[in-house]
Structures are given as structure tokens and as C-alpha cells.
Amino acid sequence: xxxxxxxxxxxxxxxxxxxxxxxxxxxxxxxxxxxxxxxxxxxxxxxxxxxxxxxxxxxxxxxxxxxxxxxxxxxxxxxxxxxxxxxxxxxxxxxxxxxxxxxxx
Numbered sequence: 001x002x003x004x005x006x007x008x009x010x011x012x013x014x015x016x017x018x019x020x021x022x023x024x025x026x027x028x029x030x031x032x033x034x035x036x037x038x039x040x041x042x043x044x045x046x047x048x049x050x051x052x053x054x055x056x057x058x059x060x061x062x063x064x065x066x067x068x069x070x071x072x073x074x075x076x077x078x079x080x081x082x083x084x085x086x087x088x089x090x091x092x093x094x095x096x097x098x099x100x101x102x103x104x105x
Contacts, residue, residue, distance in 0.1 A: 066078065
């Protein structure tokens with residue numbers, strides 16, 4: 001529930017999948033225990049690195065526009081213009097691209 005991200009080994013992942021425990025589960029690679037009833041999701045690195053889902057207040061959109069959330073709406077950081085969720089689907093889903101946007105040639 002803290003929003004922390006933990007890296008675990010594939011072996012530990014398999015152990016977690018085999019258990020139906022909702023209480024504390026010891027994970028040796030982090031040197032502690034995790035309350036399984038508080039775990040939101042367990043994702044492989046490839047998927048977790050592709051997109052970071054969060055309740056963002058500020059983000060850079062796919063075309064380089066800097067957006068901020070004001071009173072529940074997304075607006076351009078510099079002009080204050082309200083942004084259209086049809087053109088920027090990432091603001092509708094509160095998704096932020098993690099990988100850098102590469103300039104097309």
C-alpha cells in the first residue's frame with residue numbers, strides 16, 4: 001500500500017505463485033517479508049519497464065507536451081490550454097511513458 005516496487009528473483013516469483021497465502025511471506029532477496037494482501041500486482045521486468053502506471057500530477061506526453069493536472073483536468077504546463085484525452089490517451093489512463101521518446105528522422 002506504500003507504492004514501493006520490489007525486484008525479486010524468478011525462483012521467488014514461482015514460490016509466490018504457488019502459495020495462496022494472504023499473510024506475510026518471507027522473501028530472502030529483500031531480507032524481509034511482504035504482506036501478500038497488500039500486493040497490487042507482480043509483473044515481469046519487460047512489462048513493468050514498458051509503462052509506469054501511477055496517479056501522476058505532471059508528465060511529458062508522447063509528443064513532448066508538458067502536462068499538469070489542475071482540478072482534475074490535464075492542461076498544458078506553459079499555455080494553460082486544456083488537453084484532449086482523445087489525442088493524448090495517456091492522460092485518460094494516467095500513464096506516463098518511461099522510455100525516452102526518440103526523434104523520428
